[in-house]
Amino acid sequence: MSRDVAIAGVGMHPWGKWGKNFVEYGVVAARAALADAGIPWPDVDLIVGGETVRNGYGGYVAGATFAQALGWNGARVATSYAACATGAQALDTARARILAGMSEVALVVGADTTPKGFLAPNAGERWDDPDWLRFRLLGMTNPAYFALYARRRMDLYGATSEDFAQVKVKNAKHGLSNPNARYRKEVAAHEVLESAIVADPLHLLDICATSDGAAAVVLCSVEYAQKLAQKHGSGDLVRIKAISTVTPTFPNTIIDMPLMSTDSSAVAGVPERTFKESIGDAAYEEAGISPEDVDVAEVYDLSTALELDWIEDLSLCKRGEAEQLLRSGDTTIGGRIPVNPSGGLACFGEAVPAQALAQVCELTWQLRGQAEGRQVEGARVGITANQGLFGHGSSVIVAR
Amino acid sequence: MSRDVAIAGVGMHPWGKWGKNFVEYGVVAARAALADAGIPWPDVDLIVGGETVRNGYGGYVAGATFAQALGWNGARVATSYAACATGAQALDTARARILAGMSEVALVVGADTTPKGFLAPNAGERWDDPDWLRFRLLGMTNPAYFALYARRRMDLYGATSEDFAQVKVKNAKHGLSNPNARYRKEVAAHEVLESAIVADPLHLLDICATSDGAAAVVLCSVEYAQKLAQKHGSGDLVRIKAISTVTPTFPNTIIDMPLMSTDSSAVAGVPERTFKESIGDAAYEEAGISPEDVDVAEVYDLSTALELDWIEDLSLCKRGEAEQLLRSGDTTIGGRIPVNPSGGLACFGEAVPAQALAQVCELTWQLRGQAEGRQVEGARVGITANQGLFGHGSSVIVAR
Amino acid sequence: MTATPAIDGWFTTGDAPALLGSKCTTCGTVFFPKTTGFCKNPACSGEEFTETELSRRGRVWSYTDAQYQPPAPYIPASDPYVPFALAAVEIPEGLVVLGQLAAGFGVADIKVGDEVELVVETSYVDETGERSIWKWRPVSVEPVETTGGAQ
Amino acid sequence: MTATPAIDGWFTTGDAPALLGSKCTTCGTVFFPKTTGFCKNPACSGEEFTETELSRRGRVWSYTDAQYQPPAPYIPASDPYVPFALAAVEIPEGLVVLGQLAAGFGVADIKVGDEVELVVETSYVDETGERSIWKWRPVSVEPVETTGGAQ
């Protein structure tokens, strides 16, 4: 039995700070994806929403909210949440129903509006909520976690602030002509290094902003896509080969938001792979490919340094060698394994439930050869990776 | 291809007001379900959490929260939200991965702690959130919606307050010896009628309370269950035949929480079925059975009168005839079609993400003949129905 | 009527107040509250709407009251709290719209199918002064002589 | 040390303060913060734990600082805000525990692998008075003469 589903269409609402309701962004992205697929909304029999937890009740039931905004059509509905991995989780839910033969055409939508400044927990006193406690007891913000990882790269592998700045320089260049990117401006290394330090060693320009944005993906069975291709005459089919949504294996030994401690490895032993390594590993296994087969990657650059971590977590190079890959230009478009040709979070800013879907949109455009001004020539296999919180993370492999 | 999955095990944490964290309830229910299935936690390869939106970040990522509390085992994870239909949505996500051959054993868990009094929206001013607006502009609480439906039954079908009270009397009697029920005490009709009116015509005792509680279901492929049965020597397999998670079809003509208006039917015409009718209809169609095949039903009695609506929405009798069914004792255990043998929400109180799973637990016990003190003799087919908000609702059909 | 509407653009005031909806210029479907963007009739691809005043009269679909004070963000009209009644009203445009019953009317004053008319009354007072909201007023009966909305 | 711990039962105070964890009586795995219910080692079915003091010394896994004031529910130690440093420290029990660096120490004072020791210091003042929290203090260096935690 084939485990593939086809990506029939993709679409976005441009990232930015537009001051509108998340529903509007989601509907624009959904309509764009449906138009791209050539599938009318009434033909969609499953809609899966990526939940947003900062937009009232409508955000909690995002799937139904988008269904209503598009016009109730009787489709099945689901809403998924998995922090930054939300979009991939929603894709997985849609894929499973298609592969089970219970749905034929699924629309997956994620959209968000995001507040300014640090992401902070919801109001109230919650002494049993680790996300609240880390702020109250330690003042431990999200950038502080990113900074721990960055500093460790410096002390262990000789990474420098200049390396981190070069990630930003590269991604800014990649995103220059991406019509959906929020920031489309070259950035010089010295600008990064001269920006204020937020959490040592990370500067303001090392850390991604938060944005309004939306992305949508139309999935269908391979058979349905082939029928559609006969009708619309489209070419090579882009397929989802894997969606990894694994949890950690005890003990989870790398400190992760929002926790203040790790599990102990003293009794259970150190697991063969870190959690983030296991995310990519499960994706490769499901897709039946190896890291050498990957032509292009979209990874979660919440910070510049984190992009380097992900490159190694996905086995695109050996541990401790990501700086070398960067310095040699191998992660730039035209290099051996271009990373974040879209411009990444550096150019988009983070819009939690949309981000993992936006990565899939980008890879779809790349694999179709439609990534104008940022095309990775001849790309046939792409991988995404997503940070999560609380044991979430994801990796999606697409291929044509 | 069979569309069935097997219910390998079910478990609950008793409903009540225990003052503990929702995670603890969920873990107790999960362990109970795993023990019932005879499946150790490390063999679970998918965990799906029913999200709770009132318990901090851990509640938003309930699947991962339960996975961590049970001990990270590397399983796939998902978290679903669909208001009161959350548990069924989570079941559907688990079922789809099993039917797609991507998971073998799935643990589905829902747990909640609930505040006292009316359910109110989260704090803040949100002029674009219908759930906030209905309170601000109209003072429209949840019981007020239930009351609209109740009053309509009275004016249209001649229902009386005494009828509504008799639903409570029946369910209180059903739940008397249910070890997981919160209220286990007979209630007399005059006690209902003498309790304060909350929203005319509904009295305090017509409306369900909110509770702490948890329920868990272990699903697996039919093949896996058969292997398990060889090992443990269990008998007839209880199977999930259908999970309906349809959205409304435009126009949605029945006013529903939290909206202040319906769609207009002037142009699109009145749909063949109301939304709630379509939920049951989709379940029957998926299961390939008809309402006459049903032996027992668990429906969402947020109010006593709502049980009568659901009986008709599920086509267990004709529109306007549910009072007659009730009066003749047909919905009592021993009658033609016992409704809420568990005692229903009347005895449990509502624990949003657990409720739809609790219904499935009850039907499993009923179909196995293990519903001590409340057994519907010879039950082979059961159906559930769930209220939702925002176009959510669900119906699950189980059979052996 | 010196009170400011509790929400902008949802209804007109004056002698013959009316709810303000949107009408799709493509399929003619009416929406309340107003909608923008895409028409919610899935069979229609319209994206343009004109503002339209809804019929001021309709028939009661159902009704109830609020005998306990609703929680925030509801702002009570008075302290101590006085119960009020609510009705869901089907208007000729083919939709049902909720609203409180006009002051002085309770659930005893209406039945399913009765005719009601839209009025605008003061709802509550906040830091900006009196705020008004639409309400439904039974056409065939006079209000009883109490201050509250419930019987 | 007159300050009250900012959170109950997470650490001891006095001359040789220590973090308080749980130790599974079945498999021996240590947890911090304390755990109850079921052992989180999925290979263990233990349900009983004893309270255990964690090692007071460990080695820096990584470190950073907070140059901008974190948002609420963080309560700043002073007004105006003074940055502080943070370290993730691996202790012999095989786990990593976050904490602020002791007052006077900044990111320039440590490297990955350096030894640090647990201390308890006043963290903030609330309506109940001074509240204390555990911090990590570098073993081999003296604090610099500033009031802040950052270099």
Ligand SMILES: [Zn+2]
């Ligand atoms: Zn239209």
Ligand SMILES: [Zn+2]
């Ligand atoms: Zn143990």
